[in-house]
Structure formats: structure tokens, C-alpha cells
Amino acid sequence: MIRSAGIVAAAALVLTACGGGGQIGDSGNQASSNKKMVLLPGVAAEPFYISMECGFRDAAKAAGYEVDVQAPASFDAPQQIPLVTGVLANKPAAVLIAPTDDKALAAPMKQLKDAGIKVVEVDTKLEDTSVAVSTISSNNEQGGQLAAQTLNKLAAGKSGSVLVLNTKAGTSTTDARAKGFEDEIKKYPNLKYIGQQYTDNQPDQAASKVTATLAANPDLIGVFATNLNTGEGAATGLRNAGKTGAVNLVGFDASPKQVQDLQGGVVQALIAQDPAGIGKQGVEQAIAAIEGKEVKRDIETNLVAITKDDASANEKYFYKQKC
Structure with missing residues (x-):
């Protein structure tokens, strides 16, 4: 989560669902009536993930989706796995998740995929690249x-x-x-x-x-x-x-x-980093997968180095405590 060095351009780019080169979502699902989307951040009450949540909420609501956000009290796989299981029972159209362990979350996340739920990794990712349709993370x-x-x-x-x-x-x-x-x-x-x-x-x-x-x-x-x-x-x-x-x-x-x-x-x-941008792009890729459109498998955003001298010029990168 580190994000002046002059390499911030990619962090601000909004990648459309039709971005070149990627994985194709399931066809024939362009008129899905399921308008539920869930974000599972890595930990609760952390400004990085709160900022991501803000970007997620804005983008999902603008696209007509009902949203839910559930986060573990600490960045810990045993705490996050029950949240994944609980989400599975409600069967949303898509889940955006920051897995807290690149191996331990593989099986629970695969259950989401096997249930037809589109899985998008935000911030962190699994070693197994076959589970998520897209991964959005800082470089x-x-x-x-x-x-x-x-x-x-x-x-x-x-x-x-x-x-x-x-x-x-x-x-x-x-x-x-x-x-x-x-x-x-x-x-x-x-x-x-x-x-x-x-x-x-x-x-x-x-x-x-x-x-x-x-x-x-x-x-x-x-x-x-x-x-x-x-x-x-x-x-x-x-x-x-x-x-x-x-x-x-x-x-x-x-x-x-x-x-x-x-x-x-x-x-x-x-x-x-640009956590709000990661949340927004996660929603875009999830919707592309739901609608059977082209999905970009891996998206990396750049970061910016901020010092005391240029802090005021980079305020847009400061994280939020609430949306």
C-alpha cells in the first residue's frame, strides 16, 4: 500500500472494460439481473482500504449495483475466510477481495468462482492465477x-x-x-x-x-x-x-x-498509492466480466514519492478515514 517522482500517470488512468488484451468473460450474461457486489478488504478501519472502499462504492452505485463491504478486524486469513464463506451463501454477481494470504485464501475464493461469482483481486493476489478474472494492484x-x-x-x-x-x-x-x-x-x-x-x-x-x-x-x-x-x-x-x-x-x-x-x-x-482508483477499476473489470465483455487480466498502477517539500502538491494521494 506506496505509493515528487513524476511517475503517477498510470495511477490516474481509468482503464475501460474494453481495454486491449485480456480474458473474455462468460458470454450470454449481458442482461444479468443480479445487481449485488461485495468488497472484502484486507483489514477494517485502515485508511488505505477505506479509500479503496470509497472508490468501490462510488463506481458500483453509479453502475446501479447494491454494495456491501465486510472486512476482518486484522489482516489475518483465519478472520477473512469466514467472510468469504458468508458471502458465498448470498451469491452476489461479483466479489472484489484483497486476499490476506496468497495461499490460504485460494480454496475459499475458488468456491466463489465455482458458484459463478466473478472474483476480482484488489491490492493483494493469490499465487494461483486461475481464480480471479482480474487483478488490480499497485506496481x-x-x-x-x-x-x-x-x-x-x-x-x-x-x-x-x-x-x-x-x-x-x-x-x-x-x-x-x-x-x-x-x-x-x-x-x-x-x-x-x-x-x-x-x-x-x-x-x-x-x-x-x-x-x-x-x-x-x-x-x-x-x-x-x-x-x-x-x-x-x-x-x-x-x-x-x-x-x-x-x-x-x-x-x-x-x-x-x-x-x-x-x-x-x-x-x-x-x-x-491510489487505492480509490484501484477500487474503481476493480468495479469496472467486475462489470465487464459479468456482462461477458473483455476483461483485462492484470492492471498495475504506478506510485508517487512524496516529501515534505511537495506534500501540498500531492494532496490528492492522501488517504481517507471515511467516505
């Missing part, structure tokens, strides 16, 4: 590369260690961000990559891992936090250690708290 490897490039600029030639804080192994988006960062950071010999640590998507764990890493690596010069919760936790860890500003923190996403930390100098850069 997460590109986001990790952008984070490494930004951290190198912030270091301004100084040498030191850099750390990646990831969420949970098996989360497709954050794993891709970490990979992009790892590949890119090798280009900067002044920055010593000391690996990634997992936080279980808990801010308090991110804070404690930053504190422990500082104790073991006094030359720590940068931290890349791969999502909202790790970014907020890393900021707390740096505050507690009295290292605000001394260690450059690049976060992923642009929640209200992260933006506040950016403007206050606690965070030096944010890689922001």
Missing part, C-alpha cells in the same frame, strides 16, 4: 525500487546501514515491495542492506524492531517500512530512541497519521 516492485532511490537521495552520499520492515511473509504486495527495494539498493554501495524483519503488521512490533536494530547497528541511516502499520510503528520507534531525522524513514502509503509525521519531519518520504 509494488516499482514502489520498492522507488523507496530505495528515495532513500539514496535522502542519504546524500553518506554511508550507513538500511533496514526493511515487512508485514507478514506471504503477503503478495509487501513481499514485492521488499524485493524491489532489495534489488535496487544494491546499486548504492554507500548503503549497507542489513535485511528485512517481519512485524506481523503490528505497529508496536515495528517500533520495538527499530529500537533493537538501532542498538545493534548504530550506523543505521535508513528504514523502509513496507506498509501503513509498519511505517507508523517505525516512526514511534525512532521517536522513542531520539533518532527522529537522524535516521531517514521512508514509509509506504499516505494515511492521515503518516502525512502528519511527514509534515512534522518524523517521516522523510512516503510512497503513496
